[in-house]
Amino acid sequence: MSHKMYVNFQELSAAGKSWEMDVSAAVLMDAEAGCVNALENVCSDAHWKGEIQRQYGIYTLRGEWSLSVLRQCDRCTGEFEWHVKGDCKRLYALEEPVDIDEEERADIEVLSPNVVLNLVDVLREEVWLAWKPCVICKDSCQGLCQGCGVNLNQDICQCKGDQRDHPFAALAKMKFDA
Ligand SMILES: [Zn+2]
Ligand SMILES: [Zn+2]
Known part of the structure; x- marks a missing residue:
């Protein structure tokens, strides 16, 4: 060298x-x-x-x-x-x-x-x-749909309308502006 x-x-x-x-x-x-x-x-x-x-x-x-x-x-x-x-x-x-x-x-x-x-x-x-053990491709990365697994950056979710089991579904009902 x-x-x-x-x-x-x-x-x-x-x-x-x-x-x-x-x-x-x-x-x-x-x-x-x-x-x-x-x-x-x-x-x-x-x-x-x-x-x-x-x-x-x-x-x-x-x-x-x-x-x-x-x-x-x-x-x-x-x-x-x-x-x-x-x-x-x-x-x-x-x-x-x-x-x-x-x-x-x-x-x-x-x-x-x-x-x-x-x-x-x-x-x-x-x-x-x-070195960071966990890195993301961009701040706005949508990740994978927890329901159908599609890459939400590239595809449209196939399981729309049935989000009740989604881990964040409960958040949708909460009010954050209180
Ligand atoms: Zn990503
Ligand atoms: Zn989905």
Whole structure:
């Protein structure tokens, strides 16, 4: 894989490092391309940009990313492209930092001095952190009819007129404007 995916902290110049790149879906789904669990069903390249800067032995990584994953709607079961994006801030050090309080120290990941950071792994971790187990194709998704099972986004319900057993039927009789 291209060297631009890797950050060697010991070789980092005083100016730090910045990147803006497209990481292909194939790389994100390739188990060999990193140590973090590979993503699945990625349907667009990820846009990944960020920078790492060093100050007093602390390396601060700030990044922004976005990509699309093919997923199943939790409401209508249809497949759709789930667009997800995020930003991140991570702190690294090559030795246990001193002279900072407990709380700050907890946010800092201490790496072994010769470690090389794989930016694909960082990106994958961020995507997993942003992962939502249940997603819907659109806010206005009508879902499936509880009676006849048709996808109400595409078809007209076949069981209209007999909604008495519908779990929300009772709601129809309620007044919400009281
Ligand atoms: Zn849906
Ligand atoms: Zn129906």
